[in-house]
Amino acid sequence: xxxxxxxxxxxxxxSKVFGKHPKRALELRxxxxxxxxxxxxxxxxxxLSNISFDVxxxxxxxxxxxxxxxxxxxxxxxxxxxxxTEGDIVIDGENIPSLGEKALLACRRRHFSMVFQNFALFPHxxxxxxxxxxxxxxxxxxxxRRETALTALKQVGLAGWExxxxxxxxxxxxxxxxxxxxLANDASVLLMDEAxxxxxxxxxxxxxxxxxxxxxxxxxxxxxxxxxxxxxLNIGDRIVLLKDGEVVQIGTPEEILTQPANDYVxxxxxxxxxxxxxTAESAMRPVRSTARASDGPRTALHRMRDHALDSIYVxxxxxxxxxxxxxESASQAITEGAEHITDYLTQDFRQVxxxxxxxxxxxxxxxxxxxxxxxxxxxxxxxxxxxxxxxDELARAGDE
Amino acid sequence: MxxxxxxxxxxxxxxxxxxxxxxxxxxxxxxSFTQANIDHLNxxxxxxxxxxxxxxxxxxxxxxxxxxxxxxxxxxxxxxxNLGLWTPMVETLTLVVIATLVAVVIALPVGIAAALSExxxxxxxxxxxxxxxxxxFVYLIPAIPFFGIGAVSAIFATVIFSMPPAxxxxxxxxxxxxxxxxxxxxxxxxxRTQKLVKVQLPLSLPTVMAGINQTIMLAxxxxxxxxxxxxxxxxxxxxxxxxxxxxxxxxEAGIAxxxxxxxxxxxxQSLRKSR
Numbered sequence: 001x002x003x004x005x006x007x008x009x010x011x012x013x014x015s016k017v018f019g020k021h022p023k024r025a026l027e028l029r030x031x032x033x034x035x036x037x038x039x040x041x042x043x044x045x046x047x048l049s050n051i052s053f054d055v056x057x058x059x060x061x062x063x064x065x066x067x068x069x070x071x072x073x074x075x076x077x078x079x080x081x082x083x084x085t086e087g088d089i090v091i092d093g094e095n096i097p098s099l100g101e102k103a104l105l106a107c108r109r110r111h112f113s114m115v116f117q118n119f120a121l122f123p124h125x126x127x128x129x130x131x132x133x134x135x136x137x138x139x140x141x142x143x144x145r146r147e148t149a150l151t152a153l154k155q156v157g158l159a160g161w162e163x164x165x166x167x168x169x170x171x172x173x174x175x176x177x178x179x180x181x182x183l184a185n186d187a188s189v190l191l192m193d194e195a196x197x198x199x200x201x202x203x204x205x206x207x208x209x210x211x212x213x214x215x216x217x218x219x220x221x222x223x224x225x226x227x228x229x230x231x232x233l234n235i236g237d238r239i240v241l242l243k244d245g246e247v248v249q250i251g252t253p254e255e256i257l258t259q260p261a262n263d264y265v266x267x268x269x270x271x272x273x274x275x276x277x278x279t280a281e282s283a284m285r286p287v288r289s290t291a292r293a294s295d296g297p298r299t300a301l302h303r304m305r306d307h308a309l310d311s312i313y314v315x316x317x318x319x320x321x322x323x324x325x326x327x328e329s330a331s332q333a334i335t336e337g338a339e340h341i342t343d344y345l346t347q348d349f350r351q352v353x354x355x356x357x358x359x360x361x362x363x364x365x366x367x368x369x370x371x372x373x374x375x376x377x378x379x380x381x382x383x384x385x386x387x388x389x390x391x392d393e394l395a396r397a398g399d400e
Numbered sequence: 401m402x403x404x405x406x407x408x409x410x411x412x413x414x415x416x417x418x419x420x421x422x423x424x425x426x427x428x429x430x431x432s433f434t435q436a437n438i439d440h441l442n443x444x445x446x447x448x449x450x451x452x453x454x455x456x457x458x459x460x461x462x463x464x465x466x467x468x469x470x471x472x473x474x475x476x477x478x479x480x481x482n483l484g485l486w487t488p489m490v491e492t493l494t495l496v497v498i499a500t501l502v503a504v505v506i507a508l509p510v511g512i513a514a515a516l517s518e519x520x521x522x523x524x525x526x527x528x529x530x531x532x533x534x535x536x537f538v539y540l541i542p543a544i545p546f547f548g549i550g551a552v553s554a555i556f557a558t559v560i561f562s563m564p565p566a567x568x569x570x571x572x573x574x575x576x577x578x579x580x581x582x583x584x585x586x587x588x589x590x591x592r593t594q595k596l597v598k599v600q601l602p603l604s605l606p607t608v609m610a611g612i613n614q615t616i617m618l619a620x621x622x623x624x625x626x627x628x629x630x631x632x633x634x635x636x637x638x639x640x641x642x643x644x645x646x647x648x649x650x651x652e653a654g655i656a657x658x659x660x661x662x663x664x665x666x667x668x669q670s671l672r673k674s675r
Contacts, residue, residue, distance in 0.1 A: 081583055109589035120584040124602045134588040136598070185588065 008189065008221045009055040009078065014087030016073055016245075019044030022085045035244050047073045048245045051087070055189070058219040060212075062236030064226055070245040071225045075193050078223065079112040080104060091189070109138050113182035117194035119174045121166040127177050128153065128162035134185030145184075152184035153177075155214065172203040183214075190222040197226065208235050229268060233257070241265060280361055281354035283393040284374045284383035290315050293322055297333035297341050300325055311370060314345055319380045321373055324349045351375050354382065361390055420545045427546040434498070434552045442494045450481050453490075457663070465670035472666075476659035485634065485656045492633035492660065495551060495623045499558040500616050507563050507615070508608070511570025512596070521571065528564040536561050536622055540629045554626030562618035569611025573604025609672035616668055620661050634660070 017025045025044035028037070035046045048070045055061050065071045076082040078089060080096055089096040091111055099107055113134065121130050128149050135145035153162055156176040166174055175195065182190055192211075196204045212235055215222055226232050232239050233253040241248045241256065249261035260266040289307040291300040291314045304312050304327055311326045323345030333344045350364045351373040364372055371384035420427075445453060454477045462470035480489050514524040539560050543553035577600050585595045627635030634653050641650030 076583075079587055081586055105589045105591060108587065112587060112589075114584070114587040116580055116584060118580055120578075120580040122581060122584075122599060122603075133585075133598075137585075137588055137590045137594050181588075191587075 005056040005058070007054045008057045008091065009223075010088070010090040011054070011078075012052050012088045012090075014051040014074075014077060014089060015049050015085050016047040016070075016077060016082065017044050017085045018047050026086065046245055048077070051242075051245075051247055053240050053247065053250055055221060055223060056238075058221055059237040060215050060222045060224060060235060062224045062226060062232040062239045063242060064229060064232040064236075064239050065242035066227055068244070069227075069242040071227070071242050072193060073245075074242070075191055075223060075225050078189075078191060079108050079114065109134070109187070111188050112191055113185040113187040113189070114191040114193065115175070115178045115182050115195040117197055119166070119171075119178045119198075121174055121177055121181075123166055125165075126162065127158065127164050127166065127169070127180075130166065130177055131162075131180045131184050133181055134187070148186070149180070149184045152180040155183060156180045156210070172199055172207065175199060175207065179211075183218075188221060190220050192222060192224045194225050194227065196231065197228070204231075211235060241268075280352050280356040280358065280372070280374050280385055281383075283358060283361070283389040284354070284385045285389060287313060287381060287384050290381065291325060291341065293317070293340070293342055295341055297330045297338060297344070300341050301327065301330045301334070304330070313373060313381055313384075314341060315381060318378075321351065321375055321379055321381045323347055324370060324373075349373060352385075353377070358390055358393060361385060365390070416542050416545070424546070428548075431547040431552040434547075434555060435550070438494055438498060438551050438555070441498065442491060445490045445494060446487065450486055454478065454481070461663075461667060461670075464667060469666050469670070473663055476663060480656045480659060483652050483656065485637065485653060488632065488634045488637050488653070489656055489660060492620070492623055492635065492657070495554060495558065495626070495631060495633060496616065496619045496660075496664070499555045499562060499619045499623065500612070502555065503559045503563040503615050503619065504566055504612055506559070507566035507611075508570055511567040511608075511611075512574060512601075514567070515571040515574035515600075516592075516596075524567065524571075528567060531560055532564045536625055537628070540626065544629060549630040551631050553629050554623060554631030557626055557629075558619050558622040561622045562615045565614035565618065566608075566611040569614065570604065570608050573607030573611070574600050576607070577603045606672055609668065613665065613668040613672065616664050617661060620657065620664065624657055 015026060015029070019025065019042070021042060021044055024042050025038050025046055028041060029046060029049055033041070035049075038044060038046050051074065053061075063071050063074055073082055077084045078096070080099075084097045087097070091107070094103070094107055096104070096107060122133065125133070128146065131152055132140075132145040132149035135148060140148075150159075150162060153159055156179050158173065158176050158180060161169065161173070166177060169177065175198075178195070182192075196207045199207060208231060211222075214220075224235065233256070236253055238250065238252055239256055240250050241261075243264055249256060249265050251259070256265065257269055260269055289303045289309065289312060291303055291312045293314060293316050295303075295314075300312055300314075304310070309327075311324050314322045314325050316322055322342065324347075325341050325345055329344040329346065330341065333341055338344065349370040349372070352361065352364075352375075354374055354376065356374075361372060365387045371386045373381055374383045374385060376382050448456075454474060457477060458470045458474045461473045480486060510524065514521045536557070539557035540553065543556045547553040547556055581599055581603070582595065585599045590598065623631065623633060624635035624638060627633065627639040630636075634657050637653035638650055638657075641647070641653060
């Protein structure tokens with residue numbers, strides 16, 4: 001990330017207690033008690049505890065956690081749909097928890113648009129009337145807000161649907177209206193509360209893609225809530241990982257994957273790596289041709305020529321990998337009149353198991369451009385991985 | 401030792417007496433104003449020839465509902481006309497219309513306020529229970545010292561008796577607006593008034609209309625009972641039939657009430673659906 005980025009929202013020491021005696025709960029929290037004990041002793045639920053993070057201008061920050069982690073509470077504290085118990089949320093110099101009623105309304109209008117999990121479209125309003133809602137409450141004149149709303153609808157691919165009612169649209173289209181309503185409002189921060197969780201997987205992927213494109217184009221500061229780590233890794237510039245109302249780790253997707261802060265995060269991403277099949281096996285291709293240990297150099301060279309290879313892997317009778325024969329070595333063997341190629345093999349290539357993570361393979365390509373051999377536990381050659389395949393696999397994982 | 405009987409009835413009577421002596425000036429003013437309105441509406445409806453009023457009703461039914469209701473309305477009203485109950489029917493209709501108007505004008509703001517304020521809600525609910533379960537006749541008794549014998553007392557009792565559903569349904573309608581829609585309105589910076597006008601009221605309208613429909617039905621039944629304190633209309637026809645022990649006359653007037661009730665019910669229901 002770019003270090004010179006300015007901070008848009010600064011959250012410091014934010015806590016939220018649900019219940020009538022928040023002070024008591026916070027005292028116990030300060031004594032080191034956790035959520036279940038506090039609930040048992042005081043009947044108060046510690047929803048969020050001492051949360052601090054920054055949202056940078058123009059970034060897409062994902063707040064990620066399982067249910068009960070406090071993520072929905074957190075996003076609602078940002079625009080004060082839920083009152084906070086302690087802590088600061090500063091946006092452009094205004095501390096949201098201490099605003100008066102009028103100032104809060106003004107702050108919401110200027111700074112926040114929101115997209116909801118279950119769309120929250122007004123059923124009695126047409127698509128365009130829904131889209132212009134934010135502008136309408138701000139008192140923007142009718143012709144102007146209609147124009148802005150129509151532009152927003154075009155942006156999300158709903159031109160021509162402006163006079164339909166929400167119930168006439170599919171789930172995916174309804175959420176596009178939700179998104180258009182947020183975009184038309186032109187507030188400085190976009191809050192998305194599990195915005196795609198209610199959509200079916202294919203539409204969800206589409207929407208993620210479109211959000212990324214829109215975000216790329218508009219550089220809109222976005223806070224996105226999700227319980228889905230794949231989604232978080234896919235769209236987040238940075239991720240805030242919550243557990244039981246506390247921040248576990250803040251970092252880029254790469255940092256979360258490669259430097260998990262603790263066992264909780266590690267267990268979390270283990271599940272993902274298996275699911276995401278980012279291993280050597282996923283990128284490997286069948287070997288186009290191999291040479292046998294008993295082959296002469298002419299036969300080996302012939303095979304290379306037939307399959308347009310610069311080098312060829314040499315196997316024994318049990319398909320076990322013996323080494324790699326380069327074309328130059330083969331022609332040297334011919335001039336030297338060698339009967340067998342076994343003396344001319346090189347071991348200067350990399351071999352990995354099928355479960356090897358893909359990002360490890362990536363580093364191996366820097367040295368020489370031989371394909372990486374993938375061998376099973378019997379040292380049998382099962383496939384090869386070329387640089388292009390790794391790049392392609394990583395790119396596709398990014399798309400999904 | 402005998403336990404002293406609590407003189408509840410006595411307290412209520414002295415309370416009412418005090419109210420009457422202090423405020424009878426005001427209530428008489430209200431009474432004459434209301435009576436004037438009743439007379440105007442009554443005269444206007446009776447000034448129209450029977451066929452013209454029937455045509456107007458049928459037209460309203462046709463526009464709001466359809467041909468079937470229009471034909472039904474024509475047939476029903478023709479029967480009432482034929483039975484010689486046209487004037488009592490119009491008198492009853494006038495009472496129902498005015499009582500409903502007054503009830504709705506009071507019920508809507510009270511319902512909205514109680515829906516938005518938990519405190520007021522807790523205050524209003526037992527009052528509504530009282531108003532609805534107290535036998536309807538009882539309201540007639542104090543109405544007389546306040547407003548005198550006749551139509552105004554009938555309307556007073558009718559308003560009290562028929563108002564609760566309109567209030568209840570308004571509260572229900574506003575409270576059942578989904579929380580995420582309220583959240584959405586809040587998130588975009590809507591004021592309380594904007595939230596009410598742009599989100600809560602439009603979404604509660606079908607429920608509110610159902611409440612008004614109930615109010616009309618209750619008003620009709622009460623207006624008939626109010627014949628006991630001298631309100632003219634179909635009720636007094638029934639009352640007369642009872643006193644003279646004439647079941648035929650009683651049923652004729654009763655059937656006219658049923659026809660009017662069905663007509664008003666279908667009409668207001670189609671008004672609700674057409675929204």
